[in-house]
Amino acid sequence: MPKKDLANDEKTLDRLTHLGKKLVNQLNDNNEENLTIDTQVRSKSNVHYDEEEGRLSLGDSYSTRKFLNISHARKFMQTTLVANKAKELVESGRTASIREVYYQLKHSVPGLDENTFEDQDESNNVVVDIETATGAIREDLHLFAEPKGRLFGPITINDSGDSIDCMAMGTSGLAIPSIVDHYEFEQHSADFIMVVETSAMVNRLVEEDFHEDHNAILIGTGGQPARGARRLINIMHNRLDLPVYVFCDGDPWGYYIYSVLKSGSMSLAFQSDRLATPSARLIGMTMEDIDKYGLEHVTEDLKGKPKDSGGPTKDYKRIHDVMEYDWMQKDEWQAQFQKMLDKGVRVEQQALASQSLEFVANEYLPNKIENEELLD
Structure with missing residues (x-):
């Protein structure tokens, strides 16, 4: 079976790389007090109905995930894990189910009684967060769900x-x-x-x-x-x-x-x-x-x-x-x-x-x- 070469691979790699470079730049900047990832808010308060288009759209509200915030640290770690895995998949021309990604990334953190993911819902939500943070959709990230329909x-x-x-x-x-x-x-x-x-x-x-x-x-x-x-x-x-x-x-x-x-x-x-x-x-x-x-x-x-x-x-x-x-x-x-x-x-x-x-x-x-x- 040939490797998958999807139409938006180059753009997707650029977006994932940009996300990684932003974190590296924050690490190297002595004036930065934290590592942050911005994602669009997906709650009802930020969803609008475009009457002219006849469909929903996401508003301009963003949430900032901070590495040094104890309530954000776990999700921040999960985000970088999934983003890195997606980059590996795109670069290698392979695809993976969201279930496979969950199992590939699920493990106990060394020195802690803590798993990277407790269930697939956690990893699924992170995938959607990466979509909104990068503008690359799940399919462009070489991730797929089980066939349905x-x-x-x-x-x-x-x-x-x-x-x-x-x-x-x-x-x-x-x-x-x-x-x-x-x-x-x-x-x-x-x-x-x-x-x-x-x-x-x-x-x-x-x-x-x-x-x-x-x-x-x-x-x-x-x-x-x-x-x-x-x-x-x-x-x-x-x-x-x-x-x-x-x-x-x-x-x-x-x-x-x-x-x-x-x-x-x-x-x-x-x-x-x-x-x-x-x-x-x-x-x-x-x-x-x-x-x-x-x-x-x-x-x-x-x-x-x-x-x-x-x-x-x-x-x-x-x-x-x-x-x-x-x-x-x-x-x-x-x-x-x-x-x-x-x-x-x-x-x-x-x-x-x-x-x-x-x-x-x-x-x-x-x-x-x-x-x-x-x-x-």
């Missing part, structure tokens, strides 16, 4: 010289890796991209040949979409000029998945230009579907307590949280959440099976598309 449909993708016919992937589909920018789209006959929240629904649509009958690229996210899936949706939409429809459960968690695909997430707001697809629209499930398709007997009660009964908690709290997001203030979305609260129920994609197994592929989705019953 599947793709089916009438498109042929060239992956590093290998042509992959995504109509010939059986019932398993193409596993979506975390690094997809190198994909080349050789040919396609798709009319739209359908992003589906649950694996069970993707399986249903594939079994019913929905992707073949309706010239659809199906992307199953298996719950909250990973970065690789979000990036692939973004580049396919932009390069192929295809509309994106999102099909998720009718609950606050499904609607949040839609908002992440459309506007970006707060934790990765600095990458919204790469990961968000502002023109994506929701095809279902909606609260109106419950009455329209006679699903009243197959809804699920919201979990937790409503606001006027000692809450909000659980589902009710999540609804109120999402309702307050700047990017969910359109009247049609506020109406969806209010109907959910008034009904006290949620409706899953699989509830459509109460009509028949093939109903979702043969009637529900085609009718929604034909009649443009979409939420923006």
Whole structure:
């Protein structure tokens, strides 16, 4: 297997080297009282919604990590360890999973009863800190996550010289890796991209040949979409000029998945230009579907307590949280959440099976598309 030579390697090395040189210069400067690393603040207070662009962005607030501050020293050490490992990977033309990096760097500090990392969440957060400190994204650092998500449909993708016919992937589909920018789209006959929240629904649509009958690229996210899936949706939409429809459960968690695909997430707001697809629209499930398709007997009660009964908690709290997001203030979305609260129920994609197994592929989705019953 040839070594990876990614497009931004030279720029990435320059950025990592600049970070290291800054620390060296601080060490050699007698006037410097500390070693510092500046990273952008990734909390909600520094995340802004750009209404014109239709996506989230990170503000101008920075935090400074100081080596001689006892509360910063551990994270400072972790940052330099991961940055050094990333530089090794780029220079050697190798890639590593974020899990592998965690295990490579996890060890006990000599002379101390202290580990460099206690769990992978610590190292994952440091990787994101390095992204914001250097401006180099995780994929440019030669780091990747486990594949998550599947793709089916009438498109042929060239992956590093290998042509992959995504109509010939059986019932398993193409596993979506975390690094997809190198994909080349050789040919396609798709009319739209359908992003589906649950694996069970993707399986249903594939079994019913929905992707073949309706010239659809199906992307199953298996719950909250990973970065690789979000990036692939973004580049396919932009390069192929295809509309994106999102099909998720009718609950606050499904609607949040839609908002992440459309506007970006707060934790990765600095990458919204790469990961968000502002023109994506929701095809279902909606609260109106419950009455329209006679699903009243197959809804699920919201979990937790409503606001006027000692809450909000659980589902009710999540609804109120999402309702307050700047990017969910359109009247049609506020109406969806209010109907959910008034009904006290949620409706899953699989509830459509109460009509028949093939109903979702043969009637529900085609009718929604034909009649443009979409939420923006």
